Amino acid sequence: xxxxPTLQSWSRAFAAALTDPAAPVPAGLETGNTPADRLxxxxxxxxxxxxxxxxxxxxxxxxxxxxxxxxxxxMARDYVTHNKPTSPVLILYGDRFAAFIAAFAPxxxxxxxxxxxxxxxxxxxxxxxxxVAALGVPALAALDAxxxxxxxxxxxxxARVVRSSYAVGSIWSAxxxxxxxxxxxxxxxxxxxxxxTRPEARxxxxxxxxxxxxxxxxxxxxxxxxxxxxxxxxxxxxxDFGTALTGLVRKGALAATTTQGAVT
Amino acid sequence: xxKLDVLPDRAGVGLKGEHYADIVGTWPDLGFFEVHAENxxxxxxxxxxxxxxxxxxxxxxxxxxxxxxxGDGPIDQDHIGRLKTLIDRYRPASFSEHLAWSxxxxxxxxDLLPLxxxxxxxxxxxxxxxxxxxxxxxRMLLENPSTYVLFSESTIEETEFLTRIADRTGCGLxxxxxxxxxxxxxxxxxxxxxxERFALDLVGExxxxxxxxxxxxxGDRLLIDAHGSAVRPDVFELFxxxxxxxxxxxxxxxxxxxxPGFAELHAEARRVEAVIARSRGSRPVAAQ
Numbered sequence: 040x041x042x043x044p045t046l047q048s049w050s051r052a053f054a055a056a057l058t059d060p061a062a063p064v065p066a067g068l069e070t071g072n073t074p075a076d077r078l079x080x081x082x083x084x085x086x087x088x089x090x091x092x093x094x095x096x097x098x099x100x101x102x103x104x105x106x107x108x109x110x111x112x113x114m115a116r117d118y119v120t121h122n123k124p125t126s127p128v129l130i131l132y133g134d135r136f137a138a139f140i141a142a143f144a145p146x147x148x149x150x151x152x153x154x155x156x157x158x159x160x161x162x163x164x165x166x167x168x169x170x171v172a173a174l175g176v177p178a179l180a181a182l183d184a185x186x187x188x189x190x191x192x193x194x195x196x197x198a199r200v201v202r203s204s205y206a207v208g209s210i211w212s213a214x215x216x217x218x219x220x221x222x223x224x225x226x227x228x229x230x231x232x233x234x235x236t237r238p239e240a241r242x243x244x245x246x247x248x249x250x251x252x253x254x255x256x257x258x259x260x261x262x263x264x265x266x267x268x269x270x271x272x273x274x275x276x277x278x279d280f281g282t283a284l285t286g287l288v289r290k291g292a293l294a295a296t297t298t299q300g301a302v303t
Numbered sequence: 304x305x306k307l308d309v310l311p312d313r314a315g316v317g318l319k320g321e322h323y324a325d326i327v328g329t330w331p332d333l334g335f336f337e338v339h340a341e342n343x344x345x346x347x348x349x350x351x352x353x354x355x356x357x358x359x360x361x362x363x364x365x366x367x368x369x370x371x372x373x374g375d376g377p378i379d380q381d382h383i384g385r386l387k388t389l390i391d392r393y394r395p396a397s398f399s400e401h402l403a404w405s406x407x408x409x410x411x412x413x414d415l416l417p418l419x420x421x422x423x424x425x426x427x428x429x430x431x432x433x434x435x436x437x438x439x440x441x442r443m444l445l446e447n448p449s450t451y452v453l454f455s456e457s458t459i460e461e462t463e464f465l466t467r468i469a470d471r472t473g474c475g476l477x478x479x480x481x482x483x484x485x486x487x488x489x490x491x492x493x494x495x496x497x498x499e500r501f502a503l504d505l506v507g508e509x510x511x512x513x514x515x516x517x518x519x520x521x522g523d524r525l526l527i528d529a530h531g532s533a534v535r536p537d538v539f540e541l542f543x544x545x546x547x548x549x550x551x552x553x554x555x556x557x558x559x560x561x562x563p564g565f566a567e568l569h570a571e572a573r574r575v576e577a578v579i580a581r582s583r584g585s586r587p588v589a590a591q
Binding site for chain 1: 341342344345346347348349350351352368369370371374375379381382385404405406407408409410411412413414416418419451452453454455456489490491492517518519520521523525527
């Protein structure tokens with residue numbers, strides 16, 4: 040004769056059976072006077088999976104538009120099976136989805152798809168990032184020119200950069216409701232660097248001109264302004280420091296307070 | 304000036320991102336808005352901007368889905384911390400959670416899962432409710448679940464289980480009328496008898512939603528708590544019965560999937576509001 044199941048044992052069995060579709064219905068479940076059948080337990084399994092797939096669908100709408108509903112659902116279900124959330128805050132679920140797509144063989148015919156997912160993840164993180172005042176153009180103009188070269192500017196919490204060997208900014212834009220860039224034929228194989236910022240209450244997605252891409256990445260990674268400018272000029276003589284920095288500031292990519300350097 | 308720190312005995316609706324633009328500026332005549340607390344656990348951005356605006360005009364109810372109060376493991380301290388930050392910021396009129404579990408060995412299972420009702424689980428749930436109420440510095444409401452299976456080892460009937468939790472911890476109850484219909488139909492029980500047994504004097508809020516219907520392997524009706532449609536007629540009738548027994552209460556219309564246009568949601572709330580108005584004539588059981 041076995042002891043009554045303890046809370047510990049039933050919840051472990053329940054959780055294990057939830058995540059393994061081949062597992063039998065755990066012992067000790069009923070529907071009043073008859074044992075619970077698979078279809079009843081399947082409601083719980085389905086709720087878990089559908090809820091997480093829907094969370095991914097909300098977070099990666101452009102990836103879904105590109106691959107279609109059926110493909111996305113199958114891909115998302117596979118991710119969900121192997122990546123259970125560790126937090127109930129599902130608005131940020133899917134942090135490993137882009138890496139998962141990169142290793143997901145059926146998606147290999149769309150080589151830009153992982154970077155497109157990285158861009159959508161950057162958009163989501165930007166949308167939920169902390170509200171912090173951005174460095175404005177007047178504050179930039181007021182910086183001491185003598186100290187500017189050594190200044191390290193702080194990225195705004197909502198700023199992200201995605202650098203891709205593919206035209207992910209253009210692809211995102213063509214499929215997005217926002218349509219920030221005119222869409223024509225896209226050369227998917229053209230490399231793009233995309234800046235994601237959140238000036239005011241709206242997320243902005245901007246394709247950075249090639250000559251500024253390295254500078255934007257360097258500045259947001261904490262490189263002193265002077266060093267970033269020298270590198271950008273060496274890479275492309277057409278680089279213009281004032282235009283590049285003002286553009287970054289106008290997009291709200293920098294925080295009003297800096298950790299070190301010229302702004303006091 | 305609307306009193307914002309208490310839920311009025313009126314109809315409210317779940318706040319959906321799709322409806323922000325319909326609400327801000329037009330300020331529809333509604334008693335309150337309810338949000339899933341977890342949807343506002345981002346650091347900032349548009350969701351908080353809208354919620355702050357709405358919080359200045361309406362009482363708010365925060366409804367949690369992730370505390371896993373019915374779980375056998377300890378309450379997630381990070382999650383309680385996030386909840387406390389949110390509640391301290393917005394000071395909602397009400398906070399509620401579910402008699403259910405959703406976390407196991409730190410994996411979040413994203414559903415409101417059932418638990419057996421025994422003396423052992425009762426003690427554990429009461430510890431969790433005490434812990435939450437102490438951490439948040441406020442009384443919470445605990446909601447009756449919708450269930451698709453029962454546990455053979457249960458020794459306490461569900462409404463008694465809820466009443467005993469409330470008696471021991473001082474928490475209030477949230478009566479989800481749709482969940483009552485879903486669970487009682489699924490387990491071939493009488494929904495009206497369930498309402499008769501429920502401690503209506505402890506009810507601080509009522510929830511209403513739409514269910515989906517299918518059949519189980521034996522061909523028996525199986526109702527699913529889907530929140531994807533208007534309230535079904537049998538649930539509405541049960542609600543009228545419950546409200547006439549309880550007296551006026553704050554009543555929420557939940558519609559989380561296949562979200563309709565705001566006008567349709569508001570119309571559903573007005574249908575509920577008419578019932579609340581009529582219940583003012585009935586002899587209410589005082590809410591604590």
